Amino acid sequence: MSALWENQGGVQWQTQADEDQDVLVESLHSLIVWNDDVNTFDHVIESLIDVCEHSPEQAEQCAMIIHHKGKYGVKNGSFDFLRPLAEALINRSIQATIDY
Numbered sequence: 001m002s003a004l005w006e007n008q009g010g011v012q013w014q015t016q017a018d019e020d021q022d023v024l025v026e027s028l029h030s031l032i033v034w035n036d037d038v039n040t041f042d043h044v045i046e047s048l049i050d051v052c053e054h055s056p057e058q059a060e061q062c063a064m065i066i067h068h069k070g071k072y073g074v075k076n077g078s079f080d081f082l083r084p085l086a087e088a089l090i091n092r093s094i095q096a097t098i099d100y
Helices: 041-052 056-070 079-091
Strands: 002-008 011-017 029-034 071-077 094-100
Touching: 002 029, 029 041, 029 056, 029 079, 041 056, 041 071, 041 079, 071 079, 079 094
Parallel strands: none
Antiparallel strands: 002 011, 029 071, 029 094
């Protein structure tokens, strides 16, 4: 394993290379729900329960964070896993994106 220090804009980043090891890393993405002035708390909570299979308490906590912070990652997983969930939320007029 070798380490390389790079200086970019006054910040030093350490990168490591390991040529001897093949590792399959599945990148995890986040399903982000955005705050809006249209949907009610009840609608968002019900949608998170139905679509994301959250418990009522978890869905309520997510809705509060979304309201106060403007957005929140309500579910993590692969892009292929999150895409139908995002589409289902969007079909319920909830703003949702997938981030990584």
